[in-house]
């Protein structure tokens with residue numbers, strides 16, 4: 001079954017949005033298989049956002065994601081990677097549809113509340129970066 005990495009960013013944690021975001025994924029029917037509140041070390045942030053290392057906003061991006069705790073999660077379900085991206089909405093909150101997470105709560109392209117893997121390759125890489133395999137739990141759950 002497909003898995004994806006989802007992270008409530010520091011602005012989402014500060015604004016008490018963890019519960020709302022978890023609830024959206026639970027109610028959609030996805031299964032939570034791992035979760036933790038964590039402060040991301042700079043080196044991990046630089047690795048996670050490595051594909052943006054040549055962008056002018058890279059320093060700002062790493063500075064922001066390490067500025068406070070994040071809530072890292074792994075969700076499982078059919079087509080969870082693409083569906084989660086749709087639930088999150090466009091990266092820039094000015095372009096994200098209402099009723100998406102960023103459309104409802106995002107303020108700027110930097111402070112956009114949530115991150116989610118954009119492909120199966122990114123999901124595998126990001127899950128591996130943020131979680132030990134023993135932190136991920138396989139269990140049966142009625143939808």
Ligand code: CMP
Nearest residue numbers: 057060061091109110111112114115116
């Ligand atoms: P995320 O899905 O976490 O992946 C890369 C992030 O880069 C993206 O969300 C945005 O928050 C961030 N980003 C993209 N463009 C800019 C920008 N111009 N300035 C600051 N952050 C940006």
